[in-house]
Structures are given as C-alpha cells and as structure tokens.
Amino acid sequence: MIDRVLDSRSLTMDSFDWRFLGLIAAILSLGVLSIYSVTSVQAVSGTPMYLKQLAWIAIGCAAFVAMLVVDYHKISRLAYVLYALLLVLLVVVLVAGKTSRGAQRWIPIGPFVFQPSEFVKLVLVLTLATYYTKSPRQGWMQRVVLPGLIMLPGLLLILKQPDLGSGLSYLSIYISMLLVAGMRSKAMGTLLLFAVMLFPFAWELVWGSLHDYQRERIMTFVDPAYDTGGKGYHGLQSRIAIGSGELLGKGLYGGTQSQLKFLPEGHTDFVFAVFAEEWGFLGVLVLLGLFAGLIWLSLEIALKAKDMLGALLAAGLIAMLAFCLVINIGMTAGLFPIVGIPLPLMSYGGSSTVATLAALGLLLNIKRRRLTLFY
C-alpha cells in the first residue's frame, strides 16, 4: 500500500528534482561537447566517439530511471549478492579480460567492453550501507574491521589488474563510510594511530602491486627530478593544456594541445584538461560550480534522509563521486599523481557513465522516498 502511494507520487516532480536533473544534464552536455571537440579531428574509423558516448548516456538514463523507481530498500537486499557477483566478474577480468596499456580491466561483450570495477564502486557503497544499517555495531571489530574485510577482496582484485585509481576509490568509500557511520570519537583516535602505524605496511602492499609505469608516475610526482625518461610528459602536457587556456580559453576546437594530440587520453581521463584549454578559467569556474552544486544537492538528500540506510547510501555515493571528481581534476592540474580515474559524467566510457548515472538515480530515489516513508 505504501508502495502504491509512492508510485503515484513518483510521477510528479518538484523544483529540487529539476535542479538535480538540470545539473546532471548540463555536465553531461559539456562532457559530450569536449569529447566531440577532441575527437572530431582524429580520423577514427567507425562511429564517432561522441555518438558512442550519447548511446552510453541513453543506457545510463535507463539505469538512472531503474535505480529511481525501485525502492532502495529493495535494492539494498540484493547488495551482498550483487557484490559477490561483481567479485566473480573481477576474477573473470583477471583470467580472461582484455589488456590495454599493461592493465587488464575489461570484459569484452560483443562490440563493447565492460569494466566491472566501475560498478564495484556503486555496489560497494550499497553493501557497506546495508551492513551498517542491518548489523549490530558494538565493538570496533564490527564497526571497522568487518567492513574492511568486506572491501578487501574487491581492493585486492582491483590492484591485481592493476587499477590504482579504482583501488583508491574503494579505499575512499570505505573510509568515508567509517567516518560517517562506523566510528565513535574515541575509536576514531585509535584508528588514526593504527593507520599511522600500519602505513608502511600498507604502502609496501600497494607499492609492491604497482606496475613500473605507475611507480614512475608517482615518483615523478613526488620528485620531478626523477623524471629522466620523459615520464612526466603526460602531466606536463596536461598542465600546459589547462594553463594555456588562460581566462577565456581557446574556443571550441581551438585547443591545440588536445587537437594536435600533445595531450594523450583527451577524451577519457584528461577530458577536464581539454575543457579547461578550450573554455578557459571562466569555463572552469562554471564547470566547478555545476559539480559543486550537484554534490551540494546530494548532501541535502543525505541530510534529509529519513532513515539510516538512505543517509548512509547517500553519504557513500557522495564520497564516491566527490573522490573521483577531486582526484581527477587534481591530477590533471598537477596536484596529484596521475592514477587513471575518470571524471564523472564527462570522461568518455560506458561503464563509468552508466555507473555514475545509476548512482545519481539512487540518490534521487532516496530523496523522493523521504517524505512518505515512515509508518
């Protein structure tokens, strides 16, 4: 009966929904525009990149709607199953995946490739939120260690690919969930102590699992003088692209860095640099504003959620989006090492686009059910 009431309500939209959808649409458009600009000069056979991205967005919208209409409590019941399924897929990737640039990340499905790691982020949020809502949370064993053990197989499998960016995302999701739900203040101090003590070991674990090119990337970031073989090239070209955009940018198709291919991966991980080069600092401010607005609205959803599951889910999804956003822009702007994290809603990529839109659908789902949920 409650469900029926919800169903009727879900047909009407309020101004919040429109703002939320408007921001998503605006960011998606800028993303497609940048992909169009950077790939228009490249003689790629087959379907143009921007059309493919539009197709992914269409699929993503379906996922968005699906995540919106089904009650998130129902979805959360499937969390463990979905997580187990994705872990299996991560194993499949390692066994039979497609290798590109030293990393094995994709499962080919027909003409497309599927990247499970993007969906693992979403499902990991779902799983941890479900865990914190359902399980007794007395000692720190239950609050800290068990959730960590839930995350661990995903983390290890992803580092084996190796995909440092996704690995860091998983860690960030876990830590965010800890911060909002898992810890009392006293426990927080203990954990920090532990973190400091365990850091060298964790570093060894992470460092040891990295590929040479990843280590070099990190080393060139930490110590620019380390860059003897031109490995800092990527980061430098990205900074040149962004910086040379200056205040007003070089205009659409005017980005010489990306158009002339000095900047690699312009349509995927470095789409922000392409945008910044063509639209300048003003464009960048607008884009940052759109992203900040979207996350702000998401935080509103989390703050007004009427139950634990909703709030936790929202917090986790926000952490996931914000982390990717900050790390991606930070790495293109030379603040962080280059780790290969896509910019949500803008970078070209099917799995990332669909997963992000699904996550946003889930966020809106939480908001729409808060008014009528209880009793």
Next chain:
Amino acid sequence: MSAQGGTQHDELRELQQRLVLFKISLLLVVGLLALRLWYLQINAGSYYHDLSENNRTRAVVLEPVRGLIYDRHGVLLANNVPSFGLYVTLEDVKDRKALIESLVKMVGLDETTVRKKLSERGSKLLPRKVKDGLTLREAALIESHRLDLPGVTVRPESQRNYPSGLTAAHLLGYVGEVSSDQLEKSEYAELHLGSIIGQYGVERTYDRFLRGRAGQKTVEVDAMGHEKRTVEVGKPLAGDDLYLTIDARLQTLAEHLLGEEFGAIIAIETTTGDVLAMASRPVFDPNVLSRELTAKQWEKIVQDEGHPLTNRATQGQYPPGSTFKIIVAAAGLETGTVTMTTKVRCMGGFPFGGRVYRDWKERGHGVMGVEDAIVDSCDVFFYTIGQRLGIDTMAEFADRFGLGHETGIELPSERTGIVPSTAWKTKARNEIWLPGETISAAIGQGYTTVTPMQMTMVIATVAGSGESFRPRIVRAIKERATGQVLDLPSVPRPKLALKPETYELLHESLAGVVTRGTAGRARSALVQIAGKTGTAQTAALKDDRKKGKDIPKKLRDHAWFVSYAPAEEPRIAVVVLVENMGHGGSWAAPLAKQVIEAYIKSKPVEPVTANAGFDHEQAPMAVVMQGAHD
C-alpha cells in the same frame, strides 16, 4: 516506535551532523581546486600559453634552389632536378632503434650511416636529412607507413644534377651536405645541419653565390611531428647563376682525347686568361657524389688507385721534363750565360762527377746553338747551360715564371709544386745541394715538380711576351633576385719583363719544335702551332727508359706538351700531360694539336651563334648580357 527505532534515530542524527563536515570540506576542496586552476590559467597562463605554442609550431627551413651553371656559350652544365629526401625529427622519434630498423628495411639504408646521422649534433626539433634521392616507390612506401614512423617525413626537394654527366667534373665539382666541421667556419655561419654546399670545384669556390639563402616556414605540427598547417612563410632566395669561361665542346673534346689514359689537358685563352677547357682523367661522377653515398661507396672512391678525386690539372705535380728547358733557356739568355753564338757539342752524354749524364739521343746532336737545342730538345746543351747557371739562378727564373706558386685559379686546393734550390734543400731536407743535382734540374728532372696549370701559365706568358692574365673560370654571375649580370673582369698578372730578344728567340725556337723538331706530330695544316715537348721520367727507371714497351705501364714516363697558337699572334695556350705514356712528342703533342685546331675552326667568340647545335635550356649568354633575360 520501538526502542531500537529511537537508537536508530539518534544515530541518524549523529550521522547527519557529520555530514555537515562533508559540506564544509566540499566547499574547501572545490575552493582549493579553483585556486590551483587560477594559478595555472591566470597566474602562469601566459607561460603555459608560450609552452603550448612551442609545442604546436615548428620552424622548417626552406632550402633555396641552387644557382645554375652554364658554359661560355650558355650550355647548361649544372641544374637541379626534383627528388625526394627522407628526414627525421629526433624530437618526435619515440623508439630510435626500431626506427632505424624499419628504415633499413624499407629503403635499404646503411645502418651505420643512419645511426651516425641521427647522433650528430644539432637541434632535435629540426628535421635532419637521412637520405636523399629516394625513388618514387620508396617515397610512397614511407608515406603509406607514416603513422608507424613518428618523426619521419618525406619532402620533395631539388637535387643537384649535372646533365652532361662526367663532363668537366673536376672543374664543376659536386655538392654535399655541410659537415659539422664546416659549420664552425664563418663562411658557412648562416647554414644549418643538412644544408647543401659545394664541396669541390667551382661549386665550392663560388658556393656563396650559388647556394642562395634559405627561407623559413612556421608550421603547425601534431604530437607525432606531422605538419598540419602552415602558419607563416619566409621565402627562400634562389642562388645566383654562373657563366663559366669553359667551352663545353673543347672540354668534351679534351676529355675524349684523354680517353682512358690518366692525365690532364688545359686550354686557356691567352688574351683573357679564360680557361676554355680543363680535363682531368680519371674522373668521378658528380651526379653520384652529389647524392648520399654509403660509407662503402665513398671508401671505394677514396681508395681508387687512380685517385679520381684529384684534379690533375691543378693538383697533379709532375717533373716538368724538357718543358723546363724554356725556363733554363730564358735564364741563360737573360743572364748572358747564353748568347746567340753559344755553341755546345753534344756527343750523346755529359760526363760529370764520375758519371755520364745521357742525352735522349744516344749518338748525340752534334754542335748545337740555343735555338736548335730547344727545337731538338738537346739534353747535353742544357746540362752545360744549367751547370753554368747554377741551381739558384734557375730557381730564380722558375720562380719568376710562377713555378712554386699558385696560379690563383679559383679552384680549391691548388698545389704549388717544388722549385728546388740550395736554400730549399737545406730547409726541406736538411741536406747539402749536390752539384750533380743541378745537371738533372737543368732538364726538368730531379726534385722539380709542377702542375699542368702552372706550365699553362708559363707557356701563356711566353706566348704573350711576358704579358698574361690570371686564369679564370667564371666569366659572369647573374644575380637571381634582380636578373642583373655581373661581368667578372680579366685580371692581368704582373708582366714578366724579359728582353724582347729573349722572347723572340723563344718564339722562334718553339715554332721550330713543331715545324722541324721533336713535336712534328703537332704540325697542323690549319694553324701554326708553337710548343715544347717534355718527357718526365718516373723516378725508378732513369737509365732504362729507352726500353719503352717492355716497361710496366705504371713506371713509364709522363708525356708533356706545352703549346700555343697561332704562333704569330697567340690566342690559345694548350698544355697536355699524359701519365705513363712515354715520349711527349709522340703522345702529348697530337692531342694538343686537335684541341687547337678545334678552337681555331670555331668562330671567334660569338657566344650566340657559337652554341648552335647544343641542347641548352636557357637563353644564350648574349641575351643575358643585354638584361633581357627572364
């Protein structure tokens, strides 16, 4: 509502309080990112903008078209033909080893050559030439693989070409890339690695006129180094054209006359110093040398025993043999050692210092005056005179005739030969001059060496009774930019002031050499030729030279003939030197005669009509001179 629900509600409230921290950190992080981007785009914006421009644009040198070279009648001797050059821009090369491998495979490059070229000093941003003269097929092959070969470009360019092949090769020279060492010189300061310069002959001495000035093109390139768009062009300036003094027909004839033999033939106009022909054999192929040579090809040329790269006319140094008697006779007459009444009895030998210096005529010439001695080339007469004069007086006159000095011809690395004297021997060998050496020196043997060019000036000086002109090979330069023709004047040499009687006697004797002496084979029905034969002994076989044909060719004497014509009013001087051919009168004189006859038969310098029958692409000289060209 249950108790558990209450706890949940508390926890929810605590959680949401923490989310407020999220909001603050969100604002903080976005602010930080904005600050960083402010720094990159506003603060350092212009710096990064410059970097992106440097990335984007690249300066490409536009090579100038080299000036053309014509003979005196407008016959084209050197031009440029289209060709394809293979260039590599190191900046864009990702994997040098793989690149070298594919280039070796695709266009058959020599691996060591490529490696050397790629490791030479120079800008990594400028494309450097790795090979030129690609075939159309090779060029197409490279172009079709251009995406697999980052940094590699194929460019159409002009290749130096010598339409008449081997003709006048030593005189014209060849072109080649400027070397790293040459770039250090101020003369080549404005050039860059890969510039083409003259490396030999006129191409080298007149390079500053011929090479023109390079232009520059600013192009937009992509990350692979491929040109996308031209931003700016500074046009190159073509080089100036040269009009040589050479007469292509005489040149061809002279070369034909030498045939397979080694040697040199020079013909100059005595009234101007114009070099009409200068042949040297063996020869190199300038069309081959002007293209990229492999180390092997180069080695083959350098190690060739015939030394084809030596211009025997200006760089070959030979004993003058009996042609030196002209100078000894002049010295004798000038010093009074010899007078018209001086007589020497020739018995076929000259005993001195315990041995007998032989005359070429075993039974002797009998009693000889100076004129007959020249006509019959009597050795004993000159042994006697030489001994009376002494080596230092002979050296003084040789010096006055220009031996031991460069003639000043505008060709690279002219040699000077040796004029021996007591001082010279002390200095060069730290030995005392032996009296017997004076005897040999009197007939042009021993230490004395000369170049055919020097002997040409000796005979030309005699022909002009002391007046002569510096040998010149370029008559005019046509400036490409303006079309103006700059005529180069004949430069008179200092007059060799000898007594008129001396010249008179020399003229008569030299005419006699042809009419009744050793150069009977130079006698011509067309024109009276005057000259002197010479047979330069090769060191090893001084006493056995008459055995003639039994001697291995390599050790046989060199044949000389120095001449001018017409004897009464000289216009042309011709010198022939044929290596290892034996007697000058038999072998060298007839060749000189043919060159002189060809010259006399041709109408006197009338450039427009004189080139009838020649295939030339450019307007004839006379028209050029009137400024109506182009």
